[in-house]
Amino acid sequence: MLSQQLVNGLVLGSTYALFALGFTLIFGVLRVINLTYGFYFTIGAFVALTVAREFGANIWVALPVGALSAGVVAVVADWVLLTRLRRAKAGELSSLMVTLGAVLALYSLMAVFIGTDIQRFPFGFVDNTAIEFGSIRISLVQMLIVGTTFVLVAVLFLLLQRTKLGLMIRALAENEDAARLMGINVGLTVAAVSFLSGTLGGAAGVLIGLNFNAIQPFMGEHMMLRGFAVIIIGGLGDIRGALIAGVLLGVLEVLTAGYISSNAKEAVAFTILVLTLWFRPVGLFGRAQAKRA
Amino acid sequence: MSRLLSRVGAAALGSLMSGSLLVSPVMAQQTVTVGAIEILSGPSAAYGTAIKGGLELAMDEINAAGGVLGGKKLGLIVEDSAGNKDQAVNAARKLVGRDKVPVVIGPTLSNEMFAVGPVTNDRKVVTIGTSTTAKGITEIGPFIFRTALPESDVVPVTLKAAKDKFGVKTIAMMYANDDAFSKSGFDSMKAAAEQLGLTIATIETFGSKDADFSAQLTKIKGLNVDAITISALVEPISGVVLQARQLGIPDSVRFIGGNGANSPKLGEIAGTAADGLLVGSPWFIAKKGETNEKFVSTFKQRYGKDPDQFAAQAYDTMYIVAKAIDTAGAADSDKIREALYKTDFNGVMGPFTFTEGRDPASNEGVVVLSMKNGRFEILE
Numbered sequence: 001m002l003s004q005q006l007v008n009g010l011v012l013g014s015t016y017a018l019f020a021l022g023f024t025l026i027f028g029v030l031r032v033i034n035l036t037y038g039f040y041f042t043i044g045a046f047v048a049l050t051v052a053r054e055f056g057a058n059i060w061v062a063l064p065v066g067a068l069s070a071g072v073v074a075v076v077a078d079w080v081l082l083t084r085l086r087r088a089k090a091g092e093l094s095s096l097m098v099t100l101g102a103v104l105a106l107y108s109l110m111a112v113f114i115g116t117d118i119q120r121f122p123f124g125f126v127d128n129t130a131i132e133f134g135s136i137r138i139s140l141v142q143m144l145i146v147g148t149t150f151v152l153v154a155v156l157f158l159l160l161q162r163t164k165l166g167l168m169i170r171a172l173a174e175n176e177d178a179a180r181l182m183g184i185n186v187g188l189t190v191a192a193v194s195f196l197s198g199t200l201g202g203a204a205g206v207l208i209g210l211n212f213n214a215i216q217p218f219m220g221e222h223m224m225l226r227g228f229a230v231i232i233i234g235g236l237g238d239i240r241g242a243l244i245a246g247v248l249l250g251v252l253e254v255l256t257a258g259y260i261s262s263n264a265k266e267a268v269a270f271t272i273l274v275l276t277l278w279f280r281p282v283g284l285f286g287r288a289q290a291k292r293a
Numbered sequence: 294m295s296r297l298l299s300r301v302g303a304a305a306l307g308s309l310m311s312g313s314l315l316v317s318p319v320m321a322q323q324t325v326t327v328g329a330i331e332i333l334s335g336p337s338a339a340y341g342t343a344i345k346g347g348l349e350l351a352m353d354e355i356n357a358a359g360g361v362l363g364g365k366k367l368g369l370i371v372e373d374s375a376g377n378k379d380q381a382v383n384a385a386r387k388l389v390g391r392d393k394v395p396v397v398i399g400p401t402l403s404n405e406m407f408a409v410g411p412v413t414n415d416r417k418v419v420t421i422g423t424s425t426t427a428k429g430i431t432e433i434g435p436f437i438f439r440t441a442l443p444e445s446d447v448v449p450v451t452l453k454a455a456k457d458k459f460g461v462k463t464i465a466m467m468y469a470n471d472d473a474f475s476k477s478g479f480d481s482m483k484a485a486a487e488q489l490g491l492t493i494a495t496i497e498t499f500g501s502k503d504a505d506f507s508a509q510l511t512k513i514k515g516l517n518v519d520a521i522t523i524s525a526l527v528e529p530i531s532g533v534v535l536q537a538r539q540l541g542i543p544d545s546v547r548f549i550g551g552n553g554a555n556s557p558k559l560g561e562i563a564g565t566a567a568d569g570l571l572v573g574s575p576w577f578i579a580k581k582g583e584t585n586e587k588f589v590s591t592f593k594q595r596y597g598k599d600p601d602q603f604a605a606q607a608y609d610t611m612y613i614v615a616k617a618i619d620t621a622g623a624a625d626s627d628k629i630r631e632a633l634y635k636t637d638f639n640g641v642m643g644p645f646t647f648t649e650g651r652d653p654a655s656n657e658g659v660v661v662l663s664m665k666n667g668r669f670e671i672l673e
Contacts, residue, residue, distance in 0.1 A: 001515045004540075008507035015505075118528045123564050130539050137541050212504035213535055213562065214528065222502045257508035262497045263470060265508070 003136050005258045006251065011142045013250020014149040015208045019223050020230040020242040021152060022200030028237020029173040029193045032095040036077050036103045037201055037227070038220030042110065044070035044202025045209035045219065052121055059126050059210075067203035074198020075191050077102070086190075103221075110217035120213040141211045148207060152200065153243045160239075169193055173237070229269040233276045235283025244285060325361050325624045326368035327614060328388035330381050330399040330409065333373040340603050341401050344423060345371050346596050347607030348398065350588075355611070361618045369611075374400050378408040385409045389416045395626040396421065396614055398607070403427035410437045418626050419633065421614065423606045426552065428477055431651040436626070438633055438651040440610045442575045444478050444552050446656040449485040451573035452522070454661040454672060455549055456489055461519040463492045464549075467509065467533065469525040470498035478524035478551035486522070494518050499533070501526060506533045510540050524551040531562035538566040547571055555602070560667030570664040571672065576605040576642050577660045579671060585641040609640035 019041060026034045048066030051057040057065070081098050130137040160166035168189045171179040180186050201220075208223070209215040230249060234241030249269055257265040276284060329348055331341030352369050360366045370392055372384035381400045388394045389412075396419045400409050403425040413420040414434030422430055422439040431437050455461040464486060468479035486493060494516045497509040510533070513521060521537070523530055534548055548554075548570040555572045578589055578599055588608060592600040600608075613636055620635060621628035638645045643658020662669040 001511060004511050004514075005508060008505075008511055012505050012507065117558070118531070118562055120562055128539065130541060132541075137539070139539055208504070212532060214504050214532055219504075222504075254508040257497075258512045262499060262509050266500060 009251030009254035013247035014146045017243045017246025018149045018204040020227045022197035023227050024231040024242045025197045035099040038224040039106045040070040040198045040201035041205040041220035044205035045215045048206040066206040067199045070202020071195040071199035074194045078194040119215045145207045229273045241285040324366045324368040327396040328394035329371045330384045332376045332401045335375045337376045343604040344607040347604035348611045351608045351611030355615045381405040381409050395624045423610045445481040447573040448481045450659040452485045463518045465513040465518045465521045466496045467523045469501040472501045475525045520547045522549045526553045527556040527558045534563045535566045567664045576602045588641045605641050
């Protein structure tokens with residue numbers, strides 16, 4: 001049973017990490033707590049659901065279409081909501097309030113037009129039968145989630161460290177004015193970061209919606225709470241930190257529910273969150289003054 | 294001065310006229326009007342609309358068969374609460390104060406009843422909930438009745454069927470711990486399980502909005518139980534059922550649901566993973582018997598859709614009210630209250646009488662349903 005619980009924890013933790021990747025990227029580079037991120041997650045799932053239902057697309061089409069659409073939505077949302085604030089150099093609190101209002105409006109609009117009923121991908125969209133390794137069972141979707149999470153972390157890491165775009169993003173994260181003086185097109189870089197994080201959020205929405213079979217407008221809102229815990233524990237803006245913190249949290253939650261009490265499961269993330277803020281405010285894996293993307 | 298007088302005169306005349314229009318003495322003699330408060334707008338409008346349909350269908354049948362009190366017509370005023378407690382209370386004040394109805398049917402939700410009940414009970418107006426299943430409804434006061442079977446009456450029937458038909462001895466229990474309805478349902482299940490002498494291997498909880506139940510289910514899988522009871526709303530139940538099968542809990546381990554599982558949505562979300570799930574219901578569309586078959590076909594003919602449990606409960610309630618008015622011999626709330634205690638009615642839900650506590654006395658009408666290919670069937 002322990003080995004199965006560890007697998008459960010790894011899968012759950014990967015969903016947390018997958019969700020947190022884009023969220024931590026936005027914060028690390030753009031310095032805004034962008035609450036519309038939860039909506040990118042929702043929209044990715046719904047676009048994929050629509051193309052799967054209406055056009056009979058398979059997962060390999062629905063996943064990128066859903067993810068890229070969420071990326072486009074993210075660029076537009078960021079541009080509409082935050083351009084003015086960025087120009088006025090408004091504080092972090094203003095962007096928090098603006099995105100909070102916007103995301104609530106967006107969720108409600110979706111609820112009006114789509115309804116709050118839970119929807120799911122068509123039966124047989126992906127083969128959901130579990131594969132058995134000895135006493136462990138894991139489904140194809142779950143392997144896809146774990147695999148995608150690790151691959152995305154690696155790709156993102158290489159992109160930031162080894163490409164020119166990555167250099168621009170890191171410069172922007174360091175200091176916006178200095179980046180501009182160095183000839184970096186700040187507007188374009190901001191759009192690129194929004195697109196990347198929106199795409200990550202959208203991909204997470206598709207895969208997690210597929211795994212849990214519960215797609216509804218407010219699905220992003222529920223994930224946001226865990227997302228917050230993961231990026232703070234992992235260190236704000238720290239991509240490897242988000243991966244480790246996500247998996248750690250998933251495993252600890254599952255072990256708590258399996259061996260102590262399922263009533264205590266909810267408390268795990270927030271207990272670790274409070275402890276982190278007390279003793280390691282830069283995050284478990286963050287270094288002091290960390291300003292990394 | 295003369296202008297003032299004429300104005301007063303006009304006002305007096307106006308009120309006289311409107312008064313005479315509202316309570317025409319001829320109308321009042323020929324019609325016995327009862328009130329209803331239901332949710333007719335907003336996100337939960339489907340419940341109230343179904344109830345209104347059931348009430349009106351029964352009313353028209355009663356009137357076609359000669360009405361009440363030896364030839365008077367039965368009338369109905371339905372007020373919309375929109376699912377809002379305050380609006381429900383205002384509607385109750387209007388029905389009691391202006392329309393002077395002797396009986397109020399509804400409101401739709403238990404929450405609304407807890408607000409409306411004290412008001413109508415205070416004014417000594419009989420109030421009958423047709424869809425309020427929460428604990429403590431009829432304890433509001435001596436004028437509050439209900440025809441909806443509380444969960445604590447339905448769940449024991451379901452568990453007993455599981456024990457008798459499938460030899461269930463050891464169970465795991467699951468419920469959503471952040472929702473009053475789910476917790477209250479779980480309490481009823483636990484009491485019933487203990488009464489039946491079932492062994493409870495473990496009690497696991499989850500949040501209503503959780504999507505991952507793998508830890509709890511893996512633990513349950515290791516305990517080799519015969520069945521898993523679950524009390525929650527239909528969305529988390531669907532998620533639990535899906536993941537249980539994915540984790541390899543065999544189909545022979547049946548799920549036993551509370552009222553939340555009694556929804557066609559379960560089959561839509563969970564598909565065949567929900568097969569074998571048992572749930573008790575006070576009514577089912579395919580229930581045998583002439584009364585029910587006639588109700589289903591006339592309802593379908595009139596409204597163009599299948600009736601649901603709420604329409605059925607409302608339909609029976611209208612008949613129970615009409616009979617009580619006849620027994621009372623007058624449209625008088627006190628006398629109707631006395632008459633309701635003598636109710637002995639056989640409707641679409643089965644035989645019906647009230648207890649001393651003004652709740653349904655019998656759960657004989659409860660049918661146990663079993664999920665097959667994503668649809669409910671009566672468990673034979």
